[in-house]
Amino acid sequence: MKLRDIAYSRSGDKGEVSNVCVFVYDPADYRRIVEELTVEAVEAAFRPLVKGEIVRYEMPTLHGLNFVMQDALAGGVSMSLRVDPHGKSFQSLVLDIEV
Structure with a gap:
């Protein structure tokens, strides 16, 4: 099943x-x-968008995981030529991962 069947996401x-x-x-x-x-599953889904390290933080009391992705936005909002310089679509991409 897709992650979206059991979870929701937010990105920033x-x-x-x-x-x-x-x-x-x-x-x-x-x-x-x-x-x-896992970090490996997220890396596989986000390459080649994310060039840097991905770190996962567990939030058991909130029943969630937080992934911090370095070198992920092609320069950031003021420099990126991407259609989505904020990376808001990353929340949809993560939900497409098979679990």
Whole structure:
């Protein structure tokens, strides 16, 4: 199944860094995303968009994961020529990952 079947996401930016959070609808699914939504899975989905390191932070009390992606926005809002310089579409891309 796609991650979107069990979770929702939010994304944001700060300069060249993109931040994508994923939260499960049902807390019973949290363990599943911890096991399956690895840094490697996110790297595979986001390459070649993200050039830098991806770090995952677990938020067990919120039943979510936060991925911080360095060198992800082609220069950031004021420099990027991308259609989506804020990386807001990253929240949809992460939800397309198979879990």
